[in-house]
Amino acid sequence: MEHRGVSAFPLTPLDEDRLDEAAYAALVARVVASGVATVTALGSTGSYAYCSRDERAAAIAIAVENAGATPVLAGIGATRTRHVIEHADDAASAGAAALLLAPVSYQPLGDDEVFGLFRDVASATDLPIVIYDNPRTTGYTFTPEMYARVAELPRIASIKVPGRPLAEAAPLLERIRSLVPPHVSVGFSGDGFAVGCREAGYDAWYSVLAGTLPEIALRVWETGDDAALNPLWDLFAEAGGGLRVMAAIAEQNGWAAPACLPRPLIGLTDPQRARLADILAHLGM
Amino acid sequence: MEHRGVSAFPLTPLDEDRLDEAAYAALVARVVASGVATVTALGSTGSYAYCSRDERAAAIAIAVENAGATPVLAGIGATRTRHVIEHADDAASAGAAALLLAPVSYQPLGDDEVFGLFRDVASATDLPIVIYDNPRTTGYTFTPEMYARVAELPRIASIKVPGRPLAEAAPLLERIRSLVPPHVSVGFSGDGFAVGCREAGYDAWYSVLAGTLPEIALRVWETGDDAALNPLWDLFAEAGGGLRVMAAIAEQNGWAAPACLPRPLIGLTDPQRARLADILAHLGM
Numbered sequence: 008m009e010h011r012g013v014s015a016f017p018l019t020p021l022d023e024d025r026l027d028e029a030a031y032a033a034l035v036a037r038v039v040a041s042g043v044a045t046v047t048a049l050g051s052t053g054s055y056a057y058c059s060r061d062e063r064a065a066a067i068a069i070a071v072e073n074a075g076a077t078p079v080l081a082g083i084g085a086t087r088t089r090h091v092i093e094h095a096d097d098a099a100s101a102g103a104a105a106l107l108l109a110p111v112s113y114q115p116l117g118d119d120e121v122f123g124l125f126r127d128v129a130s131a132t133d134l135p136i137v138i139y140d141n142p143r144t145t146g147y148t149f150t151p152e153m154y155a156r157v158a159e160l161p162r163i164a165s166i167k168v169p170g171r172p173l174a175e176a177a178p179l180l181e182r183i184r185s186l187v188p189p190h191v192s193v194g195f196s197g198d199g200f201a202v203g204c205r206e207a208g209y210d211a212w213y214s215v216l217a218g219t220l221p222e223i224a225l226r227v228w229e230t231g232d233d234a235a236l237n238p239l240w241d242l243f244a245e246a247g248g249g250l251r252v253m254a255a256i257a258e259q260n261g262w263a264a265p266a267c268l269p270r271p272l273i274g275l276t277d278p279q280r281a282r283l284a285d286i287l288a289h290l291g292m
Numbered sequence: 293m294e295h296r297g298v299s300a301f302p303l304t305p306l307d308e309d310r311l312d313e314a315a316y317a318a319l320v321a322r323v324v325a326s327g328v329a330t331v332t333a334l335g336s337t338g339s340y341a342y343c344s345r346d347e348r349a350a351a352i353a354i355a356v357e358n359a360g361a362t363p364v365l366a367g368i369g370a371t372r373t374r375h376v377i378e379h380a381d382d383a384a385s386a387g388a389a390a391l392l393l394a395p396v397s398y399q400p401l402g403d404d405e406v407f408g409l410f411r412d413v414a415s416a417t418d419l420p421i422v423i424y425d426n427p428r429t430t431g432y433t434f435t436p437e438m439y440a441r442v443a444e445l446p447r448i449a450s451i452k453v454p455g456r457p458l459a460e461a462a463p464l465l466e467r468i469r470s471l472v473p474p475h476v477s478v479g480f481s482g483d484g485f486a487v488g489c490r491e492a493g494y495d496a497w498y499s500v501l502a503g504t505l506p507e508i509a510l511r512v513w514e515t516g517d518d519a520a521l522n523p524l525w526d527l528f529a530e531a532g533g534g535l536r537v538m539a540a541i542a543e544q545n546g547w548a549a550p551a552c553l554p555r556p557l558i559g560l561t562d563p564q565r566a567r568l569a570d571i572l573a574h575l576g577m
Contacts, residue, residue: 024374056398057372087342088555089309111398113341113429114557115532124556144398146431247400270373271409272399 008078008104010165010192011210012044013228015217016052018253019066020263026062028069030263035073041221046074047107049082051144052215052250057269064097071102078104084111088127095132109139110147118153125157135164155186165192167213170200177207199240202233215249219256238286251275255283293363293389295450295477296495297329298513300502301337303538304351305548311347313354315548320358326506331359332392334367336429337500337535342554348379352386363389369396373412380417394424395432403438410442420449440471450477452498455485462492483534484525487518500534504541523571536560540568
């Protein structure tokens with residue numbers, strides 16, 4: 008598989024704190040129908056860090072079943088290497104095409120610990136691995152040198168780098184490309200930086216927005232124009248990222264039950280939901 | 293039970309990445325024999341954030357069995373409220389006397405989410421709860437006002453506050469005492485701050501050191517003198533906290549198998565182990 012283009016990160020919606028299998032299947036099917044390149048099940052937006060092993064295995068199976076020919080990537084992160092490898096095995100059994108791995112931590116991790124995690128997982132699986140750099144949730148910040156060190160391992164197929172404005176994203180991409188093997192694609196996350204990172208030449212957009220509103224994300228990726236989405240990015244920033252906003256969109260459209268996020272996470276406030284409804288109306292949704 | 297004095301935080305040692313039940317039982321028994329006030333099983337030093345539900349339940353049962361009349365507190369933190377409540381139920385079934393709860397996060401948590409977590413857990417258990425504030429591992433920083441808001445809930449018995457030098461610890465304690473109900477004890481963690489926090493009048497020392505070298509910790513608590521331990525505190529700081537140092541002490545003394553920490557965590561380097569051996573020799577160990 009190619010790690011290029013738009014990868015959609017759907018929610019893993021809950022109903023009364025249990026995996027809502029029907030809602031999840033419908034979300035994945037809708038996303039795939041839009042023509043995204045890949046679906047990443049159990050990304051951060053898919054609440055992987057809140058799901059039990061059983062829930063994760065069930066979610067990957069549902070995603071694969073409903074994705075047709077579109078490859079499904081599976082988030083496998085956990086604090087403990089043993090559990091990460093269990094998740095990798097389960098994902099492979101369920102038919103995932105690749106794995107997404109962030110160095111999830113409780114005790115802050117050093118470089119040798121992060122390298123050891125990727126080394127141990129890479130030697131325990133046959134699937135391609137995407138390095139997932141998300142300092143905000145993991146507490147670990149990759150340097151370009153650490154991307155390079157980990158990318159030398161077998162099975163590393165792509166890197167998911169935090170997005171930045173064009174002026175920073177372009178030189179960082181150049182630096183990463185000078186350090187990592189050419190077969191490793193470089194993608195970004197952070198939907199508000201999509202236009203700049205696209206212009207900088209990143210290979211892939213690991214997209215929260217595409218997991219819920221894929222047509223809008225694909226239009227941004229095609230045209231390089233997201234001017235109409237600025238109010239949405241403002242709401243992302245205010246709500247601590249896209250997760251709570253996507254949950255509100257899904258709830259508002261009846262694609263997920265009310266309060267579809269895992270507790271203790273709380274969705275948007277009522278005033279934020281009212282603003283969101285306005286934003287979506289202006290977008291013609 | 294009283295949440296006062298020294299609470300010992302033993303390691304949860306692994307052998308070949310599996311819970312080392314015999315080593316754990318012996319660690320708990322040795323700690324209890326020293327006369328600590330309480331034992332906290334599955335604290336951060338007890339690697340709760342790396343253990344499966346089954347491992348946690350087994351560890352609490354072993355701790356209770358080996359603690360005799362000494363009360364056992366049980367760490368129950370997890371990213372998801374549902375899992376926290378499962379751990380609380382398991383701890384109660386295993387005979388724990390109280391629960392230690394940190395707002396473990398993946399998505400950074402807001403104040404209402406942290407309050408909701410404690411509210412939901414407090415209404416699901418009959419055991420006393422210790423609020424565990426550890427910004428370094430959870431990414432969430434309590435304000436004194438948040439201590440007060442959570443401490444108003446039923447069952448909140450104590451707060452475990454990050455230690456500070458006396459000049460900061462004393463006014464903070466005064467502020468907390470002015471805000472929280474008088475039945476809520478205020479303890480600290482951060483062994484290097486034990487002397488200052490003791491002098492400031494904190495009720496309890498939630499102690500990493502006491503989980504492995506309880507006699508030394510109890511002497512510090514009794515005398516208010518830790519001058520001989522400064523090289524140890526330096527090593528704690530260099531090794532990212534006391535966990536890796538305690539693991540090396542246990543391994544060095546044959547109280548735990550080699551590499552007793554959960555992967556991806558890596559123990560001390562060989563030069564650090566050599567320094568540690570020197571430090572312990574100077575302490576007469």
